[in-house]
Amino acid sequence: MHESLYQYFLTKTNLSPSEFAQISEHFKYKKVKRGHILLAEGEVCHHLYFVLKGCLRFFATGEDGKENTRYFAFEQKFGTALTSFIENKISFENIQSIEASELLVIDRDNFYRLVETNKYINLIYRGILEMAYVTSQRRIYGLQGDTALDRLKWLLEYQPSIMIRLPHKIIASYLGVTPYTLSRLKASLYN
Amino acid sequence: MHESLYQYFLTKTNLSPSEFAQISEHFKYKKVKRGHILLAEGEVCHHLYFVLKGCLRFFATGEDGKENTRYFAFEQKFGTALTSFIENKISFENIQSIEASELLVIDRDNFYRLVETNKYINLIYRGILEMAYVTSQRRIYGLQGDTALDRLKWLLEYQPSIMIRLPHKIIASYLGVTPYTLSRLKASLYN
DNA sequence: TAAAAACGTTGCTTTACAGCAAGAATTAGC
């Protein structure tokens, strides 16, 4: 039984160890090195990941090769290339471990079977979708309404772990600016 | 029984008229004039709308007063200020009918009760969330990766009804540009 | 610990889009 995942479930719903055990058996443990690509754009995403340790990054590359990061899954978070996973179509997103990571993995078929048959997984999935939506909305309104400096300030306030833990270049791709600009913005904070 | 809604349900799942009737009774008919504000930012969104006729618009206003449109619900679409509806918190979004519209309305409490107890509504809600997420992702990557001209071309190709049916000013707020820029971009298409 | 590679900063130039103003076109009201 995956204790860490059970703890996560308990924060969302109330299920017994034996109920959890039925779910748990569909998850497999996986260890990946830093920088490993778990999914490359152009492939179909068949997996949902739960991060035990480390960090996954979800990003797309534009035609000009510019990277564009959507989401980081740190410890105790689920993550997948959700659009591909939902639609069972080719992904425009990549999944990369940006630290050496330990994961639990469930494949798409098993997962959706559980969504249909298991009320706890149904609820968890609802939570994942709701959270993903709410987060993406914040991002849209941030991108459209705010300046790059506003977005940086927001990040510093609400997701400082990203600023502390991740390299500059990747933060820039998350904020939607170039590393040059990020550097300048940071400098402007202290003036 | 709301026939039009039943048709919608049948495209998503297979339920009998009597099963639908139990759901249907929670929806109420509502008629609104053009320009009517169904939800103003600062209020909590307690309703989910289904558009029978007309069009609803979901938008936020920035601190500078600039409007920013997220979504249009045309005929046979569901729409709500989803973030507020999910979290049961104050909405930063407004809902406005941009044409005289006929709607079906269900309130939040009834809806979530049905999500818990009724497998069809559970499925419909999953579909709404998945669709909302996928759409918002496209928007994010569009906003970050593409130029305003790319976005306009995308709109012309995939959502021409918006271009045809809605005023320029509103289209601009959807594309995330000023009406000035939209005007110039349109001109640049024919050169 | 030395060499190489990657990352971060900063000056200069370019670019996409914003914002104002003023005129043209379309729509609405009587």
Next chain:
DNA sequence: GCTAATTCTTGCTGTAAAGCAACGTTTTTA
């Protein structure tokens, strides 16, 4: 159908951020 009120277009100017280049700093690797 004519005036008034929006809405749309277009020239000019301003600005936030991109992109390049060059240099400094930190990290990796051997």
